[in-house]
Every structure is written in structure tokens, then in C-alpha cells.
Amino acid sequence: xxxxxxxxxxxxxxxxxxxxxxxxxxxxxxxxxxxxxxxxxxxxxxxxxxxxxxxxxxxxxxxxxxxxxxxxxxxxxxxxxxxxxxxxxxxxxxxxxxxxxxxxxxxxxxxxxxxxxxxxxxxxxxxxxxxxxxxxxxxxxxxxxxxxxxxxxxxxxxxxxxxxxxxxxxxxxxxxxxxxxxxxxxxxxxxxxxxxxxxxxxxxxxxxxxxxxxxxxxxxxxxxxxxxxxxxxxxxxxxxxxxxxxxxxxxxxxxxxxxxxxxxxxxxxxxxxxxxxxxxxxxxxxxxxxxxxxxxxxxxxxxxxxxxxxxxxxxxxxxxxxxxxxxxxxxxxxxxxxxxxxxxxxxxxxxxxxxxxxxxxxxxxxxxxxxxxxxxxxxxxxxxxxxxxxxxxxxxxxxxxxxxxxxxxxxxxxxxxxxxxxxxxxxxxxxxxxxxxxxxxxxxxxxxxxxxxxxxxxxxxxxxxxxxxxxxxxxxxxxxxxxxxxxxxxxxxxxxxxxxxxxxxxxxxxxxxxxxxxxxxxxxxxxxxxxxxxxxxxxxxxxxxxxxxxxxxxxxxxxxxxxxxxxxxxxxxxxxxxxxxxxxxxxxxxxxxxxxxxxxxxxxxxxxxxxxxxxxxxxxxxxxxxxxxxxxxxxxxxxxxxxxxxxxxxxxxxxxxxxxxxxxxxxxxxxxxxxxxxxxxxxxxxxxxxxxxxxxxxxxxxxxxxxxxxxxxxxxxxxxxxxxxxxxxxxxxxxxx
Numbered sequence: 260x261x262x263x264x265x266x267x268x269x270x271x272x273x274x275x276x277x278x279x280x281x282x283x284x285x286x287x288x289x290x291x292x293x294x295x296x297x298x299x300x301x302x303x304x305x306x307x308x309x310x311x312x313x314x315x316x317x318x319x320x321x322x323x324x325x326x327x328x329x330x331x332x333x334x335x336x337x338x339x340x341x342x343x344x345x346x347x348x349x350x351x352x353x354x355x356x357x358x359x360x361x362x363x364x365x366x367x368x369x370x371x372x373x374x375x376x377x378x379x380x381x382x383x384x385x386x387x388x389x390x391x392x393x394x395x396x397x398x399x400x401x402x403x404x405x406x407x408x409x410x411x412x413x414x415x416x417x418x419x420x421x422x423x424x425x426x427x428x429x430x431x432x433x434x435x436x437x438x439x440x441x442x443x444x445x446x447x448x449x450x451x452x453x454x455x456x457x458x459x460x461x462x463x464x465x466x467x468x469x470x471x472x473x474x475x476x477x478x479x480x481x482x483x484x485x486x487x488x489x490x491x492x493x494x495x496x497x498x499x500x501x502x503x504x505x506x507x508x509x510x511x512x513x514x515x516x517x518x519x520x521x522x523x524x525x526x527x528x529x530x531x532x533x534x535x536x537x538x539x540x541x542x543x544x545x546x547x548x549x550x551x552x553x554x555x556x557x558x559x560x561x562x563x564x565x566x567x568x569x570x571x572x573x574x575x576x577x578x579x580x581x582x583x584x585x586x587x588x589x590x591x592x593x594x595x596x597x598x599x600x601x602x603x604x605x606x607x608x609x610x611x612x613x614x615x616x617x618x619x620x621x622x623x624x625x626x627x628x629x630x631x632x633x634x635x636x637x638x639x640x641x642x643x644x645x646x647x648x649x650x651x652x653x654x655x656x657x658x659x660x661x662x663x664x665x666x667x668x669x670x671x672x673x674x675x676x677x678x679x680x681x682x683x684x685x686x687x688x689x690x691x692x693x694x695x696x697x698x699x700x701x702x703x704x705x706x707x708x709x710x711x712x713x714x715x716x717x718x719x720x721x722x723x724x725x726x727x728x729x730x731x732x733x734x735x736x737x738x739x740x741x742x743x744x745x746x747x748x749x750x751x752x753x754x755x756x757x758x759x760x761x762x763x764x765x766x767x768x769x770x771x772x773x774x775x776x777x778x779x780x781x782x783x784x785x786x787x788x789x790x791x792x793x794x795x796x797x798x799x800x801x802x803x804x805x806x807x808x809x810x811x812x813x814x815x816x817x818x819x820x821x822x823x824x825x826x827x828x829x830x831x832x833x834x835x836x837x838x839x840x841x842x843x844x845x846x847x848x849x850x851x852x853x854x855x856x857x858x859x860x861x862x863x864x865x866x867x868x869x870x871x872x873x874x875x876x877x878x879x880x881x882x883x884x885x886x887x888x889x890x891x892x893x894x895x896x897x898x899x900x901x902x903x904x905x906x907x908x909x910x911x912x913x914x915x916x917x918x919x920x921x922x923x924x925x926x927x928x929x930x931x932x933x934x935x936x937x938x939x940x941x942x943x944x945x946x947x948x949x950x951x952x953x954x955x956x957x958x959x960x961x962x963x964x965x966x967x968x969x970x971x972x973x974x975x976x977x978x979x980x981x982x983x984x985x986x987x988x989x990x991x992x993x994x995x996x
Contacts, residue, residue, distance in 0.1 A: 283322070288600050295599070296590045299324075300583055308582050309568045311589060312552075314525065314560040315388065326386045327593065329525065329558055333369050333394040333432070333442075334412055334668040335802065340389050342376050342612075343673045345369075345620040345803065348631045349666030349731075350398065351780055352799030354414035354824040355861075356630035357901040358926050359427045365627055366431025368620045370442040374610040392596050393443045394432065395492055395525070396668075399425050399478040400453045402781065402825055403845050406837050407454035408734035408748035411666060411780025411800065415824025416846040416858065418474055419921045419945075422481030429486040434607065439597045441607050445490035446482040448527055450509055451475045452494035455837055456737050457747035460529070461537035462838065463497040468953030469915050470842045476513070483518045489592055490523050493556055495530045502538050504530045505547070510554040523557045523588045531556070531564035543567075549576035557585035616673055621804070628808035630899070630926075633797040633821035634862040635976070641774065641793040643815025643864060648721040649689050653679040654696040654713070655759070657778045658726040666780070666800035667735045674803065678726045678776060681806035685814055699730055700742055700756040707761070714765045723766055724813065727759045728777035731800060735780075752831050753784045760787055767791050776809055782827040789855055789975070797823075818864045820899035820926075822969070827856035829975070847970045848917035857972035859903050859921070860979065865894030865931065872966055872984040880957040881993035884941040884986070888966045890927065891934035899928045902937045905971055910960030911948055919971050922946075946988065947995045957993040962986055 284290060285299035299322070303311070307319050318326040332338035335353060336346040347353060347365055356362070373392065380390040399421050402410035414421040425446070434441025451464045451471065466475065482488040491514065493504035503509055504526045514520045534540055534547035541547040545567035548559070552568070559565035571577050597605035614620070634642070657663050659679040665671070683691040696713050703709065717723055729750075733740055738748035744756055755777075764787070766773045774794040777783060778801070788795060796819070798809050811817040826847045828834060833852050835844050842849050847858035870889035878884045890902055904923035908916040923939040946962070947955045965971040967981030 286599065288604060292591055292594045295594060296587050299590055300586045303586070305572060305579055305582070306569055308579070308586050309565060312558055312565050312568065312582070312585055314528070314558055327598070328386060328388045328391050329393045330388050330560060331373070331391045331394050332389070332668050333373055333396045334398065335666060336369055336670045337373050337376060338389070338668045338670050340376060340670055343616055344372050344670040345616050345624050346665055346670050346672045347624050348628050348802040348805070349411050349780060349800040350413060351402070351411045351415060351824060352631040352801055353627055354420065354424055355633055355799060355821040356627050357420070357822050357824070357924055358627070358630055359423055361627055361630065362424050363427040363431040365623060366428040368623050370432045370434065371610055371614045372620070373442050374607045375612050375614050378608055378610060379612050392440075393445065393490065393592065395445045395447055395490075396432070397425050397428050397444065398447055399482065400448055401474055401478070403453050403474070403840070403842065404834065404837055405753050405782035405825065405828065406750040406834070408456055408738065408750065408780070409454065409736050410825075411731070411734065412668060416826060417824065417848070417921050418477040420824055420924070422478040423924070425478055426481055426486040429482055429488050433489065436606060439605050439607060440489060440592070440595045443489035443592055443596060445492050445525065446479055446488050447492035448494035449479055449491050449503060449514070450494060451498050451840060452496055452503070454749055455747070456749050458838070459495045459737070460533045463500060463538075464840050465499055466840045467951070469949055469951050470840070472953035472955065473949040474842050480518060483514065483520050488522065490525060491520065492525050492527055493530065495527050495533055497538050497540070502530070502534050502540060504556045505534065505550045505554045507554070510556070515555055521588070523592050524555050525558035526551065526556050526560050528560040530561070531559050532561050545571040545574065545576060552577060552581055552585055557588050624802055625804045625807060628801045628804050629811060629817045631799055631801065631821050632808055632812050632819055633823055633860070634812070634819040635797055635856050635860070636789060636793070636795040637862055638793040642813060644722060644774070644813050646686060646814055648686065650720045651682065651686060651689055651691045652694070652717050652720045652723045653682050653691060653726065654694045654723060655726040656695060656697060656699045657728055657730070658695065658724075659693055660730070662732060663730045663778050664801050664803070664805040665731070666802070667731045672803040676804050676806035678724070678806040678809045681810035682724065682813070685810045697758045697762050699733060700744060700758065702758045706758060710762050710765050713762070714769055714771070717766070717771055718769060720771060722772045722774065724774050724776060725763060725766070726776040726778070727755070728779040728783060729756070730778070731780065749837070753782055753828060753834070754831065755783050755785050755788065763788060763792060774813065782825050784828055784830050784855060786829060786855070815864065818896055818898045819861065820863060820901065822859050822861040822901045823856060824858070826850060826854050826858045826972070829853065829855040847972050848920055850972070851918070853973045853975055855974070856976045857970050857974045859901070859968070859970040860974070860976060861901070861968070862977065863898045863900070865892055865896040865898040867891065867900045867929070867968055867980060868893045869967055869980050869982045872964060872982060874964070874984060874986055877987045877989050878946070880959060880988050880990040881943055883943070884946060886939040886941065886964060887936055888982070889934055889936050890929065892929035892931055895931050897928070897930045899926060900968060901926050903967060903969065904939050905965040906946070907963045907965070908948055908960070909963055912951070915951060916948060919965060921970070943993055943995050955995040957988060957995065959988050959990060962988060
């Protein structure tokens with residue numbers, strides 16, 4: 260029996276390197292990846308090569324190459340799969356945690372679950388969509404305008420925060436094996452892409468070199484150059500007259516030549532077809548396809564364009580050598596994922612299905628959901644609420660809504676905890692009632708009468724917790740929605756829908772104590788609520804344990820520590836035209852008005868104090884600058900603070916320089932009365948400023964540093980501590996690579 264087992268193992272090992280009795284060099288694991296890929300590509304016919312450049316690549320059975328679908332999602336957990344998985348907060352919520360290490364831990368958990376699904380599905384011969392290891396995540400577009408419905412998928416409005424969090428996400432997703440990728444991340448959508456959704460297939464963006472390099476490209480550079488991201492997705496839109504998936508500047512000059520990107524590029528789905536259907540830059544599919552592969556777009560996520568590449572080669576529009584370049588990039592990724600090696604060689608092939616929804620992953624989801632919640636207002640210490648309350652009403656369209664907490668591009672967990680369920684579970688000895696009360700937006704013919712009747716029933720409650728805001732069914736990717744305040748997935752107004760304000764006005768008029776919990780994918784303007792409601796929490800779309808985290812914050816089992824990754828403007832009139840990509844008067848870096856809640860803002864149940872900043876008075880251009888600050892918890896509760904460092908440029912070009920710009924942040928935990936020194940080291944990249952030609956350089960002159968618990972923006976919200984210092988940069992201009 261023992262000899263039989265050994266024989267079977269030997270046969271299995273031989274079969275893994277041979278097909279129908281053939282041995283090919285690409286099956287030899289002792290060769291380099293480059294040698295194996297070169298051999299494999301050389302054995303494909305032109306038709307087979309072209310078929311491998313589609314997102315749904317068929318098998319090449321004569322060579323033993325299995326089919327593979329490149330399209331998979333893991334924005335905040337493995338998405339769109341039938342397996343039950345852990346669902347973390349929507350990306351904008353994870354960004355609100357401002358926690359670099361936790362972001363890496365979450366991505367590590369996600370890739371564990373993704374590998375387990377891939378291992379199981381592959382063993383069963385299931386190689387269909389959403390079962391692969393190439394994840395089209397993260398979305399690192401800049402959330403420049405709160406009306407963009409897909410902004411919820413991003414890490415906010417700031418390039419530095421976006422890059423810092425995304426680098427850690429990619430590191431966790433791709434793993435640390437020196438030979439194999441655990442999964443392949445993909446930076447999208449490259450570039451200058453953030454709505455409107457209803458024109459995304461046709462709009463042409465033109466921005467200054469300053470805005471391009473100061474706002475829209477830094478996070479992509481961070482992932483390509485620093486994080487070695489495996490893939491990049493080119494966007495639907497055009498930039499400066501050329502579609503992004505066939506763009507000289509973006510793909511050739513910057514991505515491939517300047518940043519030396521060697522990974523694969525995929526089109527967004529249908530983007531090559533947009534060349535001739537919407538941009539009208541090409542007359543038909545074969546011209547578009549030939550142009551796209553010339554520019555280095557290796558995969559057509561689409562239905563028709565790249566199928567014409569055989570004709571394009573035969574017509575002389577391109578040649579087979581150009582196709583080989585793309586094929587080698589694509590198969591390099593598949594080899595690096597271990598798809599052509601024995602499973603025992605790849606450590607990640609041993610990850611079992613038991614990791615799905617493991618207790619460790621559930622704990623991680625609750626941790627980041629807690630950290631993501633932002634306390635916006637807490638007048639007279641209205642929160643935390645007492646657990647001795649006897650009558651509590653949890654009302655509103657998101658109070659018991661399992662859909663909203665999942666966001667978009669989501670997977671599905673076994674259990675979802677809503678705010679109502681969690682609050683009821685926390686208050687075992689209280690009467691906890693639930694009523695939806697109102698819809699998100701649309702009033703009924705009898706709305707005012709229904710509100711009056713509801714408020715009458717709620718009299719005598721110790722507290723009413725109104726859980727409202729909006730929903731991923733109203734904002735998101737290319738939605739078929741057109742109602743007051745929303746169209747096509749975007750918002751036409753950032754105001755909280757009137758019907759919700761009407762209900763809260765009625766509650767306040769009857770002196771019913773009310774707390775407001777918002778779910779949203781971006782900034783909501785709450786002019787009335789911010790004046791009249793004593794406590795406001797922003798909880799985003801918080802994932803599977805959103806309710807537990809909300810209840811923990813409301814009742815003091817967790818001290819809130821989330822910080823806004825976007826500016827909360829006061830009104831619609833504060834916003835420039837949605838379809839303008841110029842950064843003037845946008846985001847905290849360039850907005851001159853008064854915000855409702857500024858970027859970086861978030862309250863705690865304790866207080867923090869900042870001591871004087873320690874730094875050298877001068878630094879030579881090209882050198883690093885060390886900055887130290889002391890932070891003390893001055894309250895009676897333990898808490899976490901996000902220490903934020905911003906730079907301003909008093910001697911910079913006033914028409915270009917940001918009002919302030921985030922250049923460092925650290926999340927720290929302090930016990931009551933405890934203090935810590937926090938150190939930052941600012942490199943020339945952080946100290947530099949983009950000039951009007953798009954060149955990042957450090958120039959002589961004065962700089963001002965702000966350090967505190969928020970950005971130094973003008974705001975009507977409660978002031979948080981910020982201290983400042985100045986230093987001088989000396990010497991000639993230093994050009995930053």
C-alpha cells in the first residue's frame with residue numbers, strides 16, 4: 260500500500276509538468292518566470308494569444324492551460340461571491356479609521372478568504388468570474404466632489420491619506436512571499452476619474468499639469484513605484500483628447516517610461532468599445548484595439564473590441580510582437596500567483612475554507628468599524644447614553660436596514676447586525692422599539708400626518724435614536740435612479756433629504772431627546788441638524804457588524820476615534836460645478852469657505868492636549884526633517900487620537916499652493932492622563948511642492964507646520980486643538996524623483 264501511494268504521488272507530480280505525455284519548459288519550476296513565460300507564449304497561435312487578452316480567457320487545452328477570468332473584486336471583503344465572507348466597512352469608512360496597520364491587517368484577512376475561495380473553486384473546476392486571484396481593487400481616485408456616488412469606494416479627498424492607506428492595503432493583499440503573490444491588487448481608475456457617472460463613458464478631462472501631479476497622480480505613483488502593485492485599470496474617460504486606455508501621457512510617458520511599471524493594465528469594462536462608440540476617436544473596433552495594445556492596455560474587459568486583434572494583425576494595424584508584450588505581462592502575473600506550479604510549492608494554496616468568517620476576521624471587522632465611526636457633535640456630553648435607560652426608540656430608514664450597511668462591491672456575510680438589533684441586545688432590561696418612520700427621500704401624500712402620529716407615539720421615550728442618511732441603493736456606480744437629490748448614481752444635492760429633517764424637527768419641537776446616526780458614502784450637509792440635534796454620529800456603510808459598533812459608541816463601550824477623510828460642506832452652494840476637475844475651491848486643501856465639519860475632524864469622549872512642536876529651525880533642500888510633538892490625554896477616559904501633521908507654504912505661489920496639505924499622521928492610544936511623544940520624518944517628497952509645470956521640487960523659503968486632531972480649516976464645528984510652528988528651507992531647488 261505504501262509503495263502504491265508513492266507511485267501515485269510520482270504520477271501526480273509528473274502530470275503536473277506534462278500534458279498528454281509532453282514536457283514543456285514553461286512547466287519546469289526550476290526555470291525563471293521570464294523563461295517559462297517566454298516559452299509558453301511562443302507555443303500559442305495568434306488566435307490563442309488574442310483569446311488570452313480578454314478578461315474571460317478560455318482554456319488552451321492542447322497545452323494544459325486552464326481557463327481564467329481576471330475579473331474579481333475585494334473592495335472591503337471578497338465581493339460578489341456565493342461563498343459567505345467577512346464584510347468590512349465600505350472603503351470610505353475604512354479610510355475614516357486613519358489606521359495604516361489595521362488597513363494592512365484587513366487586506367491580509369481579505370486575501371486569506373480570497374485564496375481559500377480560489378483553492379476550493381479551482382479544486383472543483385470552477386474558474387468562472389469572481390473566483391480568480393486578480394482583484395480590481397483598490398479604487399484610489401480622489402473624492403474631489405461629494406456628489407460622486409462612487410466616492411464611497413475611495414479613501415477620500417486627500418492624495419497623501421489615499422496613498423498611505425492604499426499602500427498598506429496592497430501590501431496586505433499581495434502578501435510577503437519572495438516568489439509568489441498571494442493575490443494581485445489593481446490600482447484604479449487611471450486617471451483623473453471621479454464622475455459624473457452618467458457621462459463617464461464620454462467625458463474628456465483637461466486639467467493643468469499642477470492639478471494632475473498635485474492631486475490626481477500621487478496615489479497612483481505611490482502604488483506603482485512604492486507598493487509594486489500588480490495591476491492598473493485605465494479609466495473610461497478621455498484625458499486631454501485621448502481615451503485613458505490609449506493615452507500617450509498617462510500610459511506611455513508616465514506609467515511605463517517614468518514609473519517603470521512592469522505589471523498588467525486592464526481596461527475598465529467596455530472602455531475600449533468607448534473609443535468608437537462614445538469618444539469617437541476611432542472609427543471601429545480593430546483600430547481601437549490596435550491603439551489600446553500599442554499604449555500597453557493588456558486586457559480588454561469587454562465583449563468585442565479585442566476579438567478584432569487577429570484582423571488588426573492581418574491588416575497591418577499592429578503586429579504579433581506587440582501582442583506578445585501584453586501576453587508576457589499577463590502570464591507573468593499568473594505564474595507569480597502560482598497558477599502553473601504544484602500546490603505544495605505555493606504556501607497560499609494551503610489556506611482552507613475555514614478562514615471564511617473566522618472569529619479573528621469577525622473581530623477585525625468590528626475593530627475597524629468601531630474605529631471608522633466619526634462623532635461629529637456631542638453637545639453637553641449628550642453621549643454616551645446610559646445603559647439604565649428604560650424606553651428607547653430606534654427609528655429611521657437605516658435603523659434596521661441590512662442593505663445599507665453592506666455598501667457596494669460587497670460580499671455577503673452569514674450574519675448582519677443592524678443598529679436596532681444591537682441596541683436591543685445591549686439594553687436587556689429596557690423597552691426598545693423600532694419604527695422605520697420615513698423613507699430615505701420620497702414623502703407620501705400623508706407624510707406630515709404620519710410624522711405627527713409617530714412623534715405622538717414616541718412621547719415619553721428616554722431617547723430616540725434616529726438612524727438615517729442615505730443608501731448605496733441611491734448612490735453608486737451607474738444606477739438607474741432619478742429622484743429628488745439623486746440621479747444615475749450621483750447626488751444632485753448634498754443636503755440630507757428633507758423628509759428626514761422634517762421628522763427630526765418634529766421630534767425636537769416636542770422636546771424628545773434625539774441622537775442622529777448617519778449612514779452615507781460621503782459628505783452630507785446637515786445645516787439644521789448641526790445646530791439643533793445634540794449628538795450626531797457618522798457611521799458610513801459599516802459592514803456586517805455596523806450595528807454593534809454603533810451601539811458600542813452610543814453607549815460608551817467604545818470611545819469614538821474616527822476622523823473624516825472628506826470635507827463636510829455646509830451647503831450645495833459651496834461646491835463648484837460637478838463636471839469641472841479643476842481643484843480650485845475644492846477639498847480642504849483649496850476650499851476658502853467655512854466648513855460644517857472639516858477634513859480630519861472627529862470628536863472623542865475624552866480630551867487631548869498638544870505641547871510645543873520640536874523641529875530644526877532650518878533644513879537644507881533635499882534633506883529630511885524630523886518633527887516631534889507631545890500629546891496628552893487630559894480627560895478621564897482612555898482614548899485614541901489621530902495625530903495629524905499639515906504643511907502650508909507662506910512663500911509659495913499663492914495661485915497654486917494648497918491652504919494646507921496633510922503630510923503625516925499617526926493613530927495613538929492614550930490612557931487617561933497619559934502623554935506620548937509622536938515623531939514624524941518628512942522626506943523631500945513630503946516637503947516638496949508641485950510647480951506649474953507639474954514638477955515636484957523643494958524650494959527655499961518659509962514653511963508652516965500644523966499638528967493637531969484635525970485639519971486647520973475654517974469651520975463652524977467645535978474647535979479641536981491645533982498647534983503650529985515655522986521652519987525655513989535653505990539652498991537651491993531640489994527636484995524630487
